[in-house]
Structure formats: structure tokens, C-alpha cells
Amino acid sequence: MPVTLIKKRRLLNLLGVEASDQDLIEALSRTKVEAEVVDPETLEVEVTPDRLDLLISEGLARELKGILGLERGYPKYNVYDTDITLKVHKNVKRIRPFIAVAVVKGYYVDQDALEELILFQEKLHMTLGRDRRKAAIGFYDLDKLNSNKIVYRAEKPESIRYVPLGETVEMSGKEIVEKTEKGRKYRHIVEDFGEYPLLHTDKGQVLSIPTILNSEDTKVEVGTKNLFIDVTGTDRYLVNKTLDIIVTTLAETASEIGRITVEDVGETYKTPLLSTTELNVELDYIRSVVGLNISDNEIVELLERMRYNVENVGNGVIKVKAPPYRMDILHKVDVAEDVAIAYGYNELNPELPKTFTIGRELVKTRFIRKVREIMAGLGFQEILTFTLSSRNLVAELLGTSLDRQVEILNPISPLYNTIRQTLVLNMLQFLKQNQHADHPIKVFEIGDTIEVVSGEVIGETKIAASILSYRVGFEDIQAQLYALFRTLGFSVSLEEENSPPKIFLKGRVAKVFINGKHRGIVGELNPEYLLEKLGIEYPVAAFEINITNMWNETRKG
């Protein structure tokens, strides 16, 4: 989930109340924010991905005002039509087709605001923008623009020339993607098209190559009062929604939102759209989802605290309008959640459901528990090892062909590039680490394994057990194997294994048949492998048995 840093003093100023750190964090925990004090000036806040408007003090203050009952209802926005126009050229449509622009007036940028604004932009890029691929945002100082006619079009990299943000010399588009850090990082988004998207005034002042880098000339800095904002992207809804979130959130301190006329290919419209979500919701529906028996008026009040506009349309139905910064209202259940949040999750009285039911464990669970009890009775310590394993190690030591093991595309290490197909390998690693502990070392493990059989992934359950001591032989482990399965009510028989896996010792290894079915292997381990490959200096005898579905057989018998 996205995390950002908030200036505490800025948030409290916007909120208009004094609060201790603890009160502030407590209040925030009633919203979809998890906050932590980093230092006396800074809060670290983690925001859920459905409420990205909370990634800046303005958004947090707006939410808290509602939760704390300081403000209610649909936020008021002063919206006016600017005389700015944006002309979209046809040639940019194939590169980055959608753009939305807006003006935010009376947004006074000081050092704290600047830092938060930059983080807000960055976090929105990472989340909504999918690292600028789906949407990219640009902030500019409106008062630095030399014209009110803006152009959005495509241009050849070598024909683009401006001083990029943070630089002192003019560069070509080509130089920008090669020499600047942002250029190198984001060039992949536009590179394949041969041309870059370009935002500039009709008087040739470059604002930015959207997705890559703004110009130094139009940059926002301490002292900036009015913002020009653009969002470009590949998804029209997302581009407009991103701009809505930004402008309505900054409007918490700014005086006005300015709309801009966009002359797009074949249509003219104004942005920001400031689109809202309107829904009819039955009051009883809200009561039934949350499980709250509260009055109509209380529900309306709670929704107003969550900044909805609520209108009673009769017959127990209300019409709610969610503000433009809310893109998470897909269904009336989302409105119901806001009622619960405004009421306070910890004020809701938890209540057990009344329906009577009888619980039951899986037969497999109960069977495995019996197996564990017998193994413990035989003096074995149960161990728990990782299920992630190494394909090559399994192939080398157990002779399992690679196509019988799944392969992970993105393993964290080559040692963990498959899910184990056998338990015995991890058990040997365990024995290696513990060979000098008090003898005898008798261990077992029961666990799920995965095998690929003709392209199909099969899940199985296996048990492995081993004994390590100064002196251990075939008979020692064989006796335990027989004791286990006979106690479970199965017949056990062995047959010679003439081509055993390399880690077993030829002549002292056998195939295990349980109730006549070939289910595993028992034997002494090959001292050469123990010592050379695994570094185990003591003899080891082990068995591994596939116990999948045996639980059904015991019940029959």
C-alpha cells in the first residue's frame, strides 16, 4: 500500500485544531489511513489504494473534518471558466491519446507544501498511473506561462529543445532521455513511437514532455500561487479521474478551480470534468449490511460526515452524490461501508451470529494427527522445513527429471525455484545442521508436495522420517516403518529397489508397498553422498512414503 510523508504542522493548520500526536494518530486510524510519527515534524502515513486523495495534508484534513464532525456534506468548490485553451493535435493520438488540464488558483506554495505536492505527484504516479504508463501528472506555475493557448502534440525528439527541470542548459529531446535521470527512467513509455508527446504554448514555451520531464522555465517553486496541471495517459476515465482527485483535493486550501477548453480531435469540451457518482440506496440495505439499527436521520448525518450530498427521495431510499475525488464507489455497498466508518468500527458492537452449526476437521487432518502421534510415540521429533526447494538439487540427488517439477518464473533465489516434490532432501539439510546434537537424532515431517505428471500439477501428501546416529542400519528404520503402518492398520511389504536414487545405498534400499500399492522408499543413505555432497559424517537411514488419500482407506477398513 502507498506510503507518504506528511508535515504535521501543515495538517494541523488545515484542520484548524490543535491535537497531540496520539490524538492525531488515533483520529487517523478511524479513516483508511495508518499513521506513525517519524519525527516531531513528520508523519508517515499509509493509505489504502482506494483512497489516494489521502496522500496529502489537504485530503487528510478534509477526511478528518468529516470524521470529527467539524464539517459536513458535499465540499464546496469555486469553479470558473478560464480563458485558456488547449489544442490537441491528431499526431499525438497514437502515442498518448488522452489529456486533461486544469488551473488551481490561490494555492500558496511554501517549502512544506512543495515537498508534499511533489510526493503526492510521485505516489499518484506509482499507484493510479502504474509508474506513469497509464497516467502521468505535470504541475506548472501558471503565472510563468507566456500565453493562454496551449498545444499538445507529437514532435520528433531532435526538434524538441528546452531547459529541463533541474538543469541549466537547453537540451534536445534526445539529450533529455539520455542525460537526465527521469529521461533514462521513463523513456521506454514513449520511445517506440519515434516522436514524443509535447506540451507547449503557441509562443513556443515548452511546458514538458509529458511522462518524462517538465521545463525549468515553468517550474513550481516556493512562492508559486497559481497552478496549471496536466494529466496525460492511455485511459480516458483514469486521466480525468486523476485530475479530479488532484484539483478537488488541492481545492481544500486553494481559492478556485479553473476549467480549460480542450479542442480535441473532433470534439471540444472542458476539463476538469469534476464528475461525481450518484446512486440510489435503500436505507434498509445500509442497515442490513452493517447490522446497525439506526434512524434514517442518523444515516444521513453519517453520510454527510463522509462528504456525500444526500437527498431523501422517499420510500426509504436516499440519493447520494459522492464528491469527484471518490473513484471507489462502484456499488451501493461502498456507501454502506462509509456509514460504518463514520459510525466508527470500534463503536460497532460485535455480535456473534445466531445460527447453530457443527464444525468438523478434514478427515486428512485427523488422519495426519494420528500419524503424528504414532511417530512421536516411536520417539521421533517432528520438524517443519520449507516447501520451496531447488530443482537442480532434487534432480541431482533424487534423480527426479526436471519435467516432473514445477518451475517458478521469478524465484527469490535459485535455491527456491520449485515447490518440493520430496521431503527427504530438506530433512537431510536439517540433519546436516544438527548432526552434532545429542544422538540418536530421529526426525519426521509430514507435508504437501507437488509433482508435474504429463503437464498437470498434482498435489500430494508425504511423510518422511530418518534416524541419524553413531550406528544406524536398514533394520532400524524398517522397524519404525512397519510399526507406523501396522498400527494404522495397513499391510507393509518391501521389494528390492535395483535402480534407487543416488542418495540411497544400492543393496540396502527397498520399494515400499502399503496394502499392495507402491508408495515409497526405505533404506540407508549412500555414505559417499552423505559425506561429499551433504557433509554428514554419521550414518543415516530414512523412509519417505506417499500417504495421499490413505485417510479414506483407513476408514473403509
Place this chain on the structure above:
Amino acid sequence: MLSENERKILQTLRKIGKASITDLERETGLPRSTIMALIESLKQKNAIKIYEKTRKHLKLTREGEIRALQGLPEKIIAHKTWGSGGELEIKEVPSVTGLSQEEVRIGLGWLRRKGLGKIVKGKVVVHEKPPTELDEEKLLRKIYVAKTINLEALKPEERRAIKELVSRKLVEELEKKEYIIEITDEGLKLLEEEKEYITIITHDIIKRREWLRKEIKPYNVKAEPPKVYPGRKHFYIEFLDEIREILVSMGFTEAEGPIVEVELWNFDVLFQPQDHPAREIHDTFRLKYPERKPVETEVAEKVKIVHETGGTSGSRGWGYVWDRRISERLILRTQTTSVSARFLYVNREPPVKMFTIGKVYRPDTIDAKHLPEFHQLDGIVMDRGLHFRNLLGILKEFFKQLGIEAVKFKPSYFPFTEPSVEGYIYHPRVGWVECFGAGMFRPEVLEMLGVKYPTAAWGIGIDRVAMVILGIDDIRDLYSQDINFLRNRKVFMR
């Protein structure tokens, strides 16, 4: 008085006379460390005498090891010559035998001295078939197998051979100091006296009523006994069994599902849009082999409609074009909610109360808080009239059964639940710990699963809960690979 093992040592010494520690090891079967301790205590009782003795040992040199494996050059030359019809040009000897010039020179010298053959006009001549193995070679092999050999242990016929091998620098003599232990008169007397005591009561002693004739030796009851360890279930598995017991007592039925899962059940059915970052490779292990598995058409069709337009769920959906191929990708499940979804899909009649405990996987690097694989506990309740407060009630009761009195709830977000909640539990040792996410399944999810009634769902990071309750601060200790840690853990009672 003598202990059982002291007695064993003295009896051995009485039987074989003087003995080295190695001799005692062999005769008594006791480990060397135990013998050393016994010798110390027997010395204090004046039961034994110890003195140092220097013994000569023989060991192969590096060259000797090679010769032990390949044979001596004189024999090799004799054999090759015999094999070439009894005559061989000297200048051809190196290429025929594979020996170096120097080895050939030495070999020819010994060949003549041992009468294996002659040198005539630049030729090696061998008249009789040479023996397959020379005495010197036999001895080399003997030392090779034993690694070192005691000079005194050589048979008279081997003495001559050893002289030659030493002079040829194939064998070297080493002096080794050794302790020699001998029983004293005092020791013999102790053994005699001890006869009157019974140290271990055996079947024979009981049958023959020996306790009537002999005294039973009293036991030093204050001494530490030898360490033994019971066979045990793994402490974490036992904890998980306690969890099962609680949930069964609350009326929940256990279920399970596949670890290798298609994205359909892990993500799509849970209303995660297909470009959701959680599906990307830094958050989900994807399979390279096999890569995909076909999904059920009936589910896939529903999923497509709901993702794109919301279907008849009353939702507006995500508004993108859903791709069946993505839903068929195989992954290691990132949550056991996939099991809950599969269960609901086939159990649509209320009431349903299900839980599952299983491994889930995330590509995290290993540290005190993260592992790439860990356990999750998922549960669902589906019933007529079920509401969000019921969900909170179940969670609170579950933790109460585990001995956790304080649970804190907080608004959260999951694509598949609404209202959504995350929760913290309080433990005096560690304070508040975040450990679960929950919510009511979204109408979109219920529509895809064909469920008509409200459903509460939760997922608990049960490893974290176990750590809080069992007093473990490093998650790696839950999967400890140290047998002493496992053997010495106290039992857990809730």
C-alpha cells in the same frame, strides 16, 4: 565403590592386561570421551597405573600411496617385458609402462636385485612369469588400508620388506606417544569386593534371589541423569491444532485447496482487476513450467461479465476488457482466500461456516519479519441476514478463545470485501500487532460465485499470531532448523 562403567574398564584390563585407550575403546564399546573420564576417576581410586610409551608407527609417504595403488616399477617392467615375449628395448620401457625415466631407472635396479630379470645389450630380458604381487606390494597395500600400522605388529617375514620400503622412501616411521593403562593390585581388590554388590537388578538376579546373598548398591540419587528427549509433534503444528480446535468448537468446517493455483481463483474471482499491481511478479510467484491451466468456462464467463460491467450485481464493474488467458496463469497462491472462494462455489446453501489453514507464498526476501512462504488462516460465514457486526463478533470471539482480550478494528481496503476491516490484537509483551484483514464479500464476488446470501470473510496471518502468543520475535524461529530449539520448547497451553 565402582560404577558400572568403571567396573567394565577394570574387568577389561584384568582380561587383556596392558591396554591403550584405543584398545579399551574397542573392547568396551564406550566412546573415547567417556573412557577418559573413567580413567581419571579410576586413577584417583588407585585402581590403575598409567604410563606413557612411545611406539613406532609406519605410514605411507605420498609416493608410497601412489605405489600402493599402481604397484612397484620393477614388477610393472617385468610384467610388460613378459607380455612382450620376454624381451623389451630399454628405450621403449617408458612408453610401454607409462613410467617416468626416473622410475624406470629405479625399477630396473630392483628388477636385477630381486632376480626378476636381466639387462642384456640394452634390452630387458625376463625368463619366467613374474608374480602378480610382490611381498613389498602386499605390505604397501596393508598399510594403505590401515592408514598407520604398529611396527611391533609386523610379522617376521614383513620385517625384511619394510626395510626395503623405508630405504626407498615409500614408507616413513613415526613415533607416537601413547598412554598404557594397567590394573593395580588395588584395582583387582576393588573388583573382588565389588562382587558383593548388585548394581543393576536383572531378570536373573530376581529369579535366583541374588539379593539375599548380595547387597544392592545404593544409587546416587542427586546425580544428573543422562539426557533423553521425548518424541514430539512440532510446537507450531501443535499451535495450529489448537487453532483448529477453537474453530471447530465455534462450528466451522475445515477445507483445503491447491497450493499451485490459477489466477482465476486467487485474483479474478476475488474481483482483483487484471492490471492490479498485486499480480505483478514482485508480489506473486508465477510458474514458468507449467505456465497455464484451463479454467472452468462457467466461472470464466461470469467473471468476465462482472469485471467488465458488474453484471447483475448492481455494480458498475471495473470497465476494462477481461482476458481469460491471464486468469489461466499458474501461480503459487498468495492467499488462502482462494480456498474460501472455491468452497463457496460448490456450497451455496446457507448456513456455511468454513475455515482453512495453509501455506501461502510471496516473493519476499528472508528476514526476521518476512519469509517467502508462511501460513494463513482463512474463514468464511455465509448465512441469511448476516452482517458486518457478525463478522467483528466472530473475530473477537476467536481471539478471546486464544486468550487475547483486546482486538482493535480499523477501516481498510481489499478489492473483494466491503465493508473491509483490518485488525490488531493486543499482547502485554509486544503491544498492538496488526494481524488480520476481513470484510463482507463484495456483491461482485458473490455474483461470480453464484452465492445469494451475505458472506463474511477473513484472513489471519496466523504465523504472526503464533509469534505473539508463543513469545517468538523472529519468524524464522517458527520454522527453526535447530533440533535443540525444538527439543527444548515447553508445551503450550491456552
